[in-house]
Amino acid sequence: MRMTDQDTAPNEAADTAESLAEVIAARARSTPEAPALGDLTYRDLADSIAPRHEGPVVAFGKAPLADLLAPVFAALATSAVAVGAEGPFKRTQPGELVLPIRREDGGIDFARHRQTALLAMARALATRFALSPHDRVWIDGSVTDPATWMIACAALAAGAHISLDETDATVAWQLRGGTPLSTPDLRLIHLRAPREALAALQSERPSLTVVNGFALPEAGGLPITSDPRDPPATVPGTVGRPLAGMEVMIVDPRSGMDMLLYQTGEVWLRGPGLVAGFANGIAPFEPGHFLRTGVLGYLDSEGRLVLPRTEEEALHIEPEDEAD
Secondary structure (H helix, E strand, O other): OEEEOOOOOOOOHHHHOOOHHHHHHHHHHHOOOOEEEOOEEHHHHHHHOOOOOOOOEEEEOOOOHHHHHHHHHHHOOOOEEEEOOOOOOOOOOOOEEEEEEEOOOOOEEEEEEEHHHHHHHHHHHHHHOOOOOOOEEEEEOOOOOHHHHHHHHHHHHOOOEEOOOHHHOOEEEEOOOOOOOOOOOOOEEEEOOOHHHHHHHHHHOOOOEEEOEEEEHHHOEEEEEOOOOOOHHHOOOOOEEEOOOOEEEEEOOOOOOEOOOOOOEEEEEEOOOOOOEEOOOOOOOOOOOOEEEEEEEEEOOOOOEEOOHHHHHHHOOOHHHHHO
């Protein structure tokens, strides 16, 4: 059984940009004085993104997202950029964001994320949650987690404000879990937590939209998320639907045959969010083919992905721990 989503991207000038720096430049032209990142306006942020020519790979250590965003966006114009990793890298291309990812055997690979893929996923995410210039987005995630970059790009592509003050947020992504954010203007929260915690939050704050997701670094960070159009009761027990452009297939791992609705099998993914490969030259899948995630689950009758409790618990490991 396979499922795709039919969300459409918002029709704005920034959506035609092909690089992250161009997204900021487009916003700076249309709304220069609008807040973009902390105290920076879109004009300020655009002015701070100066092209860097430092070789085929530019490496940055771990630092707050607010400090990394502008230099990373600038460097991606001419180089591959590694965050939280030092190489050497055997295979990278300009415009790729290289992030560390832990293997099952405990070793570290370096996943190559194309900025074009990152933008495609970011725009799909912005559409899914109706991000707008009125939103103030707070992100609590590791800079080595591609979901953090995907969410930041979604906010900027929508012309929203990435707020550094959690008490000011209208939309929050708590990728590290923890105590749910509680602010007067908060309208939506993505909380990485077990289903009981999500259900409890919904019960305690019925006016707040609570969303869930399937976190997978090899697929761009958050290839599947809750859909606010779905009944709230579906959020705790499912991880949502694929973002626009992503395809999910449930397969019998032994025979390779599609499974029926509600039949558990291995989750396979295909779409723009998949990594370009690893910096050591190894490809986790053939181009155009599905990525075998190794995760078990099934699709319900509305195309939402449901994971067994054991799989959910395994995916709740904090991203920072996975990469260190």
